[in-house]
Amino acid sequence: MSLLAADGITKRFAGITALDDVHIAVDEGERVGLIGPNGAGKTTLFNCLLGLLRPDAGSVSFDGQSITRLPIYRRARLGIGRTFQRVELFSGSSVRDHLLFAHRIRSGTGALWKDLLGLGLPKPAEIERCDTLLESLGLGGMGDEPIEALSLGQSRLVEVARALMTQPRVVLLDEPSSGLDRAETTALADTLARIQTEQGFGLLLVEHDVELVATFTERTYVLNFGKLITHGPTSEVMRDDEVRAAYLGDFVAGTS
Amino acid sequence: MTDATTTADPAEMAPAPLVIPVLEMRHVNAAYGPFRALFDVSLSVGEGETVALLGRNGAGKTTVARVASGLVEPTGGEVMVDGNDFTKTRAYRYAKAGVVHVPEGRAVFPDFSVEENLTLAFSRTRDRSGVRDALARAFELFPPIAQRRRQIAGTLSGGEQRMLAMARVLVETPRLLIADELSLGLAPIVTDEVYAVLARIRDAGTALLIVEQHMGHALALCDRAILLDHGAISWQGPASEAAQAAGASLFDTGGDSRS
């Protein structure tokens, strides 16, 4: 029984089948890639997993329990964390507030009456906890910075940190390399890999950057035209002719 | 990898402009808010020339297309159309100058009927009877959409929408056609049809800037190819050599796990 699993997901938009009977599973402690060319259905699948879309058929389960009909926030509280392709941060907040808030949500310690009695102010222990995580992500000392002052790469790390503060059991990364240059991508991947090894959550990486997926993940799913065309250990998937054809077109597949 | 990245400054690589190119981008930078999308991109498309713009997802291809048609104003550098500075010019002037853009995805007005979509495009330069003639030509070029002329465009299939988007621009024989990810999400057979049409207008003298992720068709159609990687031009040269260069840059790290 996998931790996060999608079984037979089918989703149609106005007559176009965006996903066709897709199965995918992620376990705690593993790194899984999901690739496919533009328009293959990656984002749709991602949204079905997270609850932004309801699949027309099939089910999503988490830890053996069906979550197909749960709203986004319930899934988050079960332990599904995510990042965003177009960075979604809380403008007007400091870096540390992002983490602090995620922590409060997770532990359920935020209540209006506490705020009004002055008990809701950040406590030293909480601040320390946040700063420790920031430190380990290479953002040490930046807790008080306004979020707007960060570079894109740093912003992505804050998204990861925010997700981690909710103590997720699986984290879904939505195209973390987009908007980053190659060096920044590599740096991000290194940090991610380290944290994942330390904390042992499951990781699903939705990416178009084949190189990142090749170096970072253990298993990979490949989508094209809404169908799962192959799945297996990443090194094998990368050798697959069908995969190369999906990315490069028939030209290369035909000649190589 | 070595061959692919040893190219000198891309601007120097571009063929010396004996005649003024239809479109020229000089050291263009572009960004969407905090997202830097293009870094110092220089390229040109000459009269009747066909150029394939290749690269993986997120490499900046679509942004190049958007800058080239005025949809996105560059944050640095210049865009020239027929030798005139169009850098700060709005998109409709590009269209009037004959630089037309078929954007990626569902590039039609979803609430309009097929006929209304086309009429909007044709009525800019034509009177009522001219529009009628143009509609007739469009339906001649793309028989599948002729049968659906009163259908709402949003309900067409992906391939039909793409044909509609092309019909809009092809009747007029533009100076330069910028086509973004035409094969996206299309069945292979439909892609073949779409590219057959592109070949016809290339032969009629329209310059092409073809943005593609699937390179096979694009390379067969074009003379020249430009590879983008992380918002910068990583290689450019004859289309015939592009596949090798691109294959290397997309998949060479797969070698690590193989060895």
Add this chain to the structure above:
Amino acid sequence: MTASVLAAGVVEETIRAFFQGLPIGAGFALVAMSFVLTYKTSGVFNLAFGAQAFISAATYFELHVRRDWPIWSAVLVAVVLVAPVLGLLLERLIFRHVHAASAVSKLVISLGLLVALPELFKLIVDYNREQPFGAVGIIPDGTTVYRLFGRYPVTRDEIAAFVIVVAAALALAALFRYTRLGLRIRAVVQSPRMTELNGVNADWVSSGSWMLSSLFAGLAGVLLVPTTPSLGTVLEPTGYFPIVISALAAAALGRLVSLPAAMFGGLALGVVTTQMRTHVPRDNVILAELQGPALPYVMLFAIIVFWPAIRRQVAGADPLLGVSPPPPALAATSRSRGMTIYTRIMALAFFTAVGIWTFGYANDFWISRITHSVIFSIIFLSIVVFTGLGGQIALCQVTFAAIGAFGAMQFAQRWDISVIVGMLAGAAIAAAVGAVLSIPVMRLGGIWLAIATLAFALFFHDVLVKYSWVGGSLFHGRGVPRPEFLGVDFSSRENFLILSIAILVLVGVLIILIRESSTGMALRALRGSETAAESIGVISWRSRVIVFSVSAAIAAIGGGLLAMEERLVGYEANFDPQTGLFWLVIVVVLGARTVEGGIQAGVAFVIFPELVLHRWFGLDGAWRFVLFGFAAISFARHPEGLLEHGKRRSQALMQRAFARRAPAMAAAGAGGAAETGEEP
């Protein structure tokens, strides 16, 4: 026998109500179409409609009644000339430049215009509002009664209104269907960028559609005067509110974007209105109320809450939506410690000086002004909480303030209980009302929340306040005492001022606590990105409902204090819904994000017109509305608020120093990346 006679009577009444309803509905339809036209083409939810309609109507009466122009030429100038030019000016000077702004800031701008435009008009054309005028329509002998089929009476005005509206609707349909401009307008609505790719200048098309919708507003302005009771005695922009509310209900049926739905919705609502008045029995108080002024508000609220299309509404399907950059984030708000200490010392010095002057030297007038400033600061802090922290707009804070004021009054008068208890009870009631009101609409958020709360404010104003258990009986809230508690008598001016300041400080501290604690973080998170907030487990609507209730309670406390200060509930002077719009805009414009901003707005609201305009410059009171309008417009460019903007500019040096540091950090990050990123 009797049954069939009765049935025949019912049928006849139904038919009669139908023919009465159509002209009323035609008015709704006209206004609704104008709304939809503006909203569709520019994304502006144009509450300035009332002002546009007023200007055309006032021009018409100025020309026709006072200067004896013939009807046709007065109509030509007022409707065909003035209205489109006004629309063009609005589009060119204001709305074009705020294209990327949020729907909420556009709403604030239109509120500013609603207040400022009529006043500006009155100043320019020396329009005499005192002059009584008859509600003359644009139809000669409009009150002549005809009988349809020999029995159903309709006036010539009503027939004309109906015919003109139907003709206008048909003309609009023809325009959209058969003309190039119409096609282009519809194209711009779907995607301005796609339209530009077709070689069409989308800005020109926008101007055209603003002119068109303004023409509609002007036409409605002159056409509706004779058939609208609220415009019967004096022509004021607020007179259009009841129609606007019904029209909004009609427009909401088509999610503010469908013109046919707006037209048929308007006609249908007109007929429903008259049918209700005919058939619903009057013996029950609530049912009787439903036939009267309550009906439009109830309809609007019900449609917003229950109409499924609104809940299903999704963001526009513009295929090139991704082209626009994300809206710019507010500038970073970091301030150095030294700067903070400096400003605190200055503020302390200032308040000390004001305090010494107030308690040592000021006369009664100024003490009263200062007390008013303090009390309005408290009320405005409720806007800081909901709009500043919560990022949503509610237009009924004024109603909550009124509830607090009436609470204090009722408790003191009916049961002789301390006004403080009454005020707190009012606050509790306001919080409860806020929660009940907001739960169904909070999920919709944005513009729908603003509309629903406006409907509630007007409902309170037109209906509830007339009940004795709300607004008191004959003497409408006279005799609110000042409190006495903890053994201190607060009835003297000075003591009451001290009490008000104490409450202001308390509320301010509570707000800062909220801002810095979990609730504040939740609100910042929701403002920043609702999707991301939900992805870490926030239940967005719940946080907002809580904050809305808190804000309602604060407003009620302020309202209660105001009643005690004035020793009466000055409902008309203080708690009119339009005053509430004014409040919102002044707070948002001066800076809704901070407690200081709220206090500055309170002081500005009370002191500025009196001191600066009147005493220093000797200007007419109307100028404050005009200035206010300009402030609202400037808000579009500085959404953080004018004072905050000024403050930031004064910190330019610090900012620059900060900017030098930021790239250094980014470079450090990238540098680190480059090290690890080297190819093996």
